[in-house]
Amino acid sequence: MPTALSSSRILQPVRPWFVLASLLCALLLNFLPTSAWPWMPDWVALVLLFWSIREPRRIGMGSGFILGLAMDVADASLMGQHALAYVLAAYVASSLSRRILWFPLGQQALHILPLLLLVQAVQFAVRAMPGVELPGLSYFLGALVGTLLWLPLTFVLLLPQYQPVERDANRPI
Amino acid sequence: MDHQPPPFFKRGPAPLARLSFYATLSLALVFVDSRFQTLEMLREGVSLFTHPIQQAAHSPVDFLNNATSYFSSVTRFQEENARLKRTQLDDALALLRTRELESENEHLRKLLEVKERQPISGRVAQILYAARDPFSRRVIVDKGQQDKIVAGQPVVDATGVIGQITRVFPFVSEITLITDKDQAVPVQIVRNGLRSVIFGLGDGQLDLRFMPANADVQNGDMLVTSGLDGIFLAGLPVAKIVHIERDTSYSFARIYCVPVAGVENFGEVMVLDAREASPLPASLTAEGATGGTRAATKPAPRKKLFKRE
Numbered sequence: 481m482p483t484a485l486s487s488s489r490i491l492q493p494v495r496p497w498f499v500l501a502s503l504l505c506a507l508l509l510n511f512l513p514t515s516a517w518p519w520m521p522d523w524v525a526l527v528l529l530f531w532s533i534r535e536p537r538r539i540g541m542g543s544g545f546i547l548g549l550a551m552d553v554a555d556a557s558l559m560g561q562h563a564l565a566y567v568l569a570a571y572v573a574s575s576l577s578r579r580i581l582w583f584p585l586g587q588q589a590l591h592i593l594p595l596l597l598l599v600q601a602v603q604f605a606v607r608a609m610p611g612v613e614l615p616g617l618s619y620f621l622g623a624l625v626g627t628l629l630w631l632p633l634t635f636v637l638l639l640p641q642y643q644p645v646e647r648d649a650n651r652p653i
Numbered sequence: 654m655d656h657q658p659p660p661f662f663k664r665g666p667a668p669l670a671r672l673s674f675y676a677t678l679s680l681a682l683v684f685v686d687s688r689f690q691t692l693e694m695l696r697e698g699v700s701l702f703t704h705p706i707q708q709a710a711h712s713p714v715d716f717l718n719n720a721t722s723y724f725s726s727v728t729r730f731q732e733e734n735a736r737l738k739r740t741q742l743d744d745a746l747a748l749l750r751t752r753e754l755e756s757e758n759e760h761l762r763k764l765l766e767v768k769e770r771q772p773i774s775g776r777v778a779q780i781l782y783a784a785r786d787p788f789s790r791r792v793i794v795d796k797g798q799q800d801k802i803v804a805g806q807p808v809v810d811a812t813g814v815i816g817q818i819t820r821v822f823p824f825v826s827e828i829t830l831i832t833d834k835d836q837a838v839p840v841q842i843v844r845n846g847l848r849s850v851i852f853g854l855g856d857g858q859l860d861l862r863f864m865p866a867n868a869d870v871q872n873g874d875m876l877v878t879s880g881l882d883g884i885f886l887a888g889l890p891v892a893k894i895v896h897i898e899r900d901t902s903y904s905f906a907r908i909y910c911v912p913v914a915g916v917e918n919f920g921e922v923m924v925l926d927a928r929e930a931s932p933l934p935a936s937l938t939a940e941g942a943t944g945g946t947r948a949a950t951k952p953a954p955r956k957k958l959f960k961r962e
Contacts, residue, residue, distance in 0.1 A: 511710035513782040541675045553699040556784035556791050556827050559692050560682030567675040607788045610687050615787040
């Protein structure tokens with residue numbers, strides 16, 4: 481475990497525009513025409529979970545609801561299907577955030593897996609009410625890939641907060 | 654004097670309260686959207702926000718596609734051009750014959766006092782992408798409200814029926830493919846004219862329902878639209894029967910079909926204009942007009958609904 485990623489390091493406060501930009505970027509990734517690949521993770525769920533754990537006071541159920549509505553319209557799915565899944569996941573993530581951040585990154589990822597599975601399962605439950613069948617177990621594959629992505633994602637999204645407060649021309653990083 | 658907590662501790666409503674608020678709101682949306690079609694305004698509003706992001710997401714993919722076709726060799730285009738010219742010549746003969754037959758058919762129908770067949774007209778649309786929803790079979794095309802597309806219009810490609818427009822947004826619209834689980838198309842068998850309804854199975858195949866176990870169906874039978882729904886024009890090819898299971902314990906046979914058209918392909922499709930509601934025959938309307946006061950107070954005959962309920 482590199483010291484840069486351990487929880488003991490004091491980070492700079494996050495910039496609100498960066499949170500917003502990362503969520504928009506996740507929406508963009510979700511809108512890519514990748515419906516042929518069932519293993520593509522739900523980027524919005526992943527980034528939303530990340531910020532609900534890291535910044536539970538800024539990002540939470542409200543953002544989850546709005547992003548969910550956007551996903552519902554873009555996905556041509558039932559209105560409120562993604563919204564419900566994201567709201568529930570954001571609630572669990574923000575209430576567990578103090579606990580999850582205590583763990584090293586690998587075990588954090590193990591906490592993320594059930595949350596991502598919850599997002600998929602809620603969506604399936606909502607669609608199963610009017611009567612659809614499970615589109616194969618590959619439907620849940622995206623959650624596994626998302627879990628594996630937790631480590632690189634944490635590194636990328638925390639990168640701006642690693643910057644030193646005072647710029648030093650002689651420092652290598 | 655009461656003690657106000659410092660602003661640091663102010664966190665708004667309790668998380669559980671917020672959760673129940675948002676969850677109730679989402680569940681209400683789910684319920685309303687699945688039972689009534691009243692959320693289209695909200696959808697259109699949100700799509701104004703998501704559409705630019707979607708376009709931005711698709712632009713690199715489009716660029717790559719265009720670049721590959723730009724750099725493909727000239728000889729391939731020449732070959733394709735030669736082949737298209739050949740097929741055009743082949744088709745020209747059939748087309749000439751069709752025109753003659755159509756005029757003859759029109760003449761005969763006039764003699765028989767049968768309503769003339771409606772000519773096919775429509776507009777070409779490009780399939781942009783398949784909807785990400787893994788539970789349904791839908792695609793998005795690049796024509797929307799701006800091009801006067803309305804929900805309910807049938808969509809065909811060069812070989813047969815693809816589906817039906819189910820939702821219209823300002824710039825794009827959504828086609829439910831015939832392989833979707835909720836999509837039904839009234840069809841008839843070309844060989845003997847048996848009528849039934851075909852449903853999607855959700856896995857790329859179709860299911861011809863309500864056929865008795867001893868019905869005269871065979872593998873390889875072609876199915877065309879029967880036109881009884883008032884939406885699809887009669888005679889458009891839909892599917893081909895590939896497998897029949899006759900089980901005496903069920904009253905209906907299970908008949909599996911595959912679509913004739915390239916339903917899962919991407920390319921250009923034709924959105925056919927909505928069919929005009931066929932008016933009552935002249936003999937019936939004349940009778941209604943002279944039927945006295947009781948007939949006059951009757952409500953007007955309900956127009957056929959174009960929208961799929």
